[in-house]
Amino acid sequence: MAVGWAAVLFVAIQAFAGWVLDYARPLVRFPTAKAVLAVARQEPKPPAFAFLGSSRTGAAIYYDELEHALAEPGKPAPRAISLAVPAGDAITMEFLLDQLLETGPAPQWVFIEVSPETVNAENTWWMPLHVLRQLNWEHVPTHAVAAIKGNAAWPYLEARLVPTYTFRKQIVAETKVAVRDWWPKPDAKTATGTVIGKDPTPLPLNWTEIIQAPAKPANDQLIENSRIGSRTTIRKSLTPYHIGGPVVSALERMLAKCRAANIKVVLLGIPTCSPHREEYTPAIEGDYDAYIQRLMSEFGCRCVDGRDWVPDTMFLDTLHVDVDGGRHFTRKLAKEVLKGLPVE
C-alpha cells in the first residue's frame, strides 16, 4: 500500500514538475536563452534589430561595432539585440521568438540565421539539445522520429518521464538564486558608489568562452583544418539532402508569427569558410535557393547571403569567425544592409 502510494505520488510529482518546467518556467530548462532574454529585456524601448541564430551568429555580430557603424550625427543609433544561443536552429529560434513576443521587447526587424545544412530534413545535429531545452509533450508526435535519428530518444524520454532528474542542475541553480534573492541583503554603497547586495546586471553571452576554439594555427594549417572539418561534419549534415523536417516547419511557423506581429524578417546567411561552402553541391545550392525564394515570396521576407563575406584567414574553425572576422562582417552588414532598412 505504502509503496503503491509512493509510486503514484512520485509519478504525480514528476508530472507536475514537468508541467512547471515546460510551461510555467520554461527558461529554467534553457539557461542560455534565459541569459540572452534577460539582456534583451533590459532595453528601454523596442529595439530596431534582433539577431536570432546559433553560435555562428553569436561570433559574427559585434553590437558595439554595429552601433558605431549605424550612428548618425544628432540621432541615437538604432538599437540591436542578440538572441543567438549555442546550437541554435529554427526550433530554438522559434522558442526564443515566442518568449520575446510574449513579454517583449518586440523588434522591428528580425534577422534569422539560415544555411543549407540547417534546413536539411536529414540533419538532426541539435536534437540531443532540443529535447532538453525546448521540446515538450506536445512535440512528441512531430519530433519523435528526428529525436530517434539524432540519438536523442533516451534523453527525450528521460526528460519527459523524470524531469526532476534530467533538469536537476538547473532546478538546484534556480533554487539557490531564489533563496539568495529571498534572503535579506544589506543594501549599502561602497566608497566607489557600487551598490552591494543588488542583483548583478545580466551580461551578454561570452562567445569566446562558449566556442572554446583551440589556439589559432597558421593560416595554411587553419584552412587545412577547415577542409578536414568540412569533409567530416558538414558533408555528413548535407547527405542525403532534402529540405523539410521539424526545423523547416519551425522556420515557417516563425515567419508566419513575425508576419502576424508585423515584424519584418531578413533571412541571413552567416559567413562560412570556403571549404565549408565547397560542400554545397550545385544540386544542394539549387534546392536551397529555390526554397529561400519560396519563403521570400510566401512570407514577404528579405534574404542576405553573407556566406562568403569573410576571408578564410578570419575563421576560428570550420563554423565560427574570429574577432577580426566578426568585426569585418558586422561593419559590412551594417553598411550594406542595415543602413538601408527603414526603422522608426
Place this chain on the structure above:
Amino acid sequence: MLFTTAKFLGFFLVAFSVYWLLGRHRWRLVWLTAASAFFYACWRWEFLFLILGSTSVDYIVAQWLERVKDPRQRKGLVVLSVTINLSILAYFKYRAFLLEFAVDAAHWMGWSVPAQEIKLFLPLGISFYTFEAISYVVDVYRGKTKPMRNPLDYAVYIMFFPHLVAGPIVRPNEFLPQLARRKRFDWPRFQAGVQLFLLGLFKKSVIADQVALTIDPVFKSPADFSSTTLWLAVLGYAVQIYCDFSGYTDMALGLAHTLGFKLPNNFNAPYVASSPADFWRRWHISLSRWLRDYLYIPLGGNRKGPTRTMINLFLTMLLGGLWHGANWTFVVWGAYHGMLLAVQRLIPKSWDHPALRPLGMLLTFLLVCVGWVFFRAQTLGEAWTILRGMVVPTSGTELGGDGPLLVVTCVVVTLIGQALGQLGGSPRLLFRVPATVAGTVMALVLTLALILTPGDGKVFIYFQF
C-alpha cells in the same frame, strides 16, 4: 552496472518480475544465478570464468571434506583451497604492489633492476567473494556447515548480485538456510526493501557524491590548501566514505529483501562509537566478524596472554588494511587501527564510565578521521602533508562557494542521523505511521535524491577493493 543507474533499474525490474512470476523455487534460483551472471558480465564478461573457476574449487573441496575422515588430509584440503583462493587474490590484487616493493628493495640494496609496470584489471568483488568462499570451506571443515549438494545453491550463495561486488561478506550459515525455503512475496518485506534502497540511494547519491565533488580537489593537491580546508576535507571524507559504503550496503540489503533474502547488516552508527573496539563492532561489521573468526581467533585471539592478544589484534588489523588494497597507505591504516585496538587493551576497564562516554565518542571520531587520511591519500607523503597541515596552522586555498556549508551540513546531518538511529529512530518507523504518510516520505526521498544527485556516475568507493 551501478545500483544508482537507470540501466540497473531496468535490469532489476526484469530480474525481479521474472523471479516472482516463476512458480517453482528451483527455477527461481536458476533465474537468480543467470541474472547475477549477467549483472557481473556487464562489467567484464571474461572474469565470469574466473569467479566460476575459483569458487568451483571450494565447492569441490567441500564435497571431499565430507568424505575424507583423516584429520591431516582434511587439513590439507582446507590449506589447498585457501591457498588457491589467496593466490588468485594475490595475483590480481598484490602482484604489482609486491613487484614494486621488490624493485624498491633491490634499488635500496644498490642492485640495478629495471622498473616493471604491470597493468591488471582487478576483478570486481574479488576480495569479497574470495572471503565468502574461504569461510564456506573453513565452516565445512569445522563442521559448522554441511557441504551443499546442489551446485546451484552454491552459485547463488557466491554470485547473488546484491552482495556480489561489495558485500556484505555473507557467511554460509546465514545464507544457505534461506535457500532451502520457498519464498512467498510479502508486501511489508517488499516495502522494507524499497525503504532501505531509497535510504541507501539518498546516502550515496546526495550526500557521498556531493561531498566528493567538493573535497576531491583538496585530496588531489593537499599542499595547496589551508588547515581549515584540510580539516573540512577530512571530516567530509569521513562522511563520504560512510554514506558511500553504508549507502551501497543499504541498497544491497533492500534489493535482497525484495527478493525474499536477508543479508547481514554492515553498519551500526559507527561514528557514535565510544572506543576503537566499539568502532570496529559498528563499521564494516561483516569484515570485522570475518577477520575475528577466521584470522584473529585462529591466531590465538585473547587466549594467550595480554601481549600476544595485542600482537594478534595488530596483525589482524594490518592484514585487514592490506585486504583493502595494495598500497602502503592501506597497510599503515590497518597498522594504525591495530595499534589503537592494542593500546585500548592497556586502558583500565574502570575508565569505561557513562559520564566519560561523550568524550570517548569525540576522541574515537577524531582518531578514526586521522585514520581516514591514510585511507584516502594516494601516497604516504600526501597523508603526511595532510596531517601536518591539520596540526600546524597553514595558509592556502580555501574551499570556495557553498563548499564549506555543504560539508558542514553533511557532517552534522550524518552524525545526527547516527545518534537518532541509536535512540531508536530507524526506517522501521515508517511501518508505524499510516501508509499514505510512509508513501509520501518515500516519494519525497526519491524525488530529493534525483534532484540533488550530481549524477556523474561516480562508482562506489568499495568497488575498488
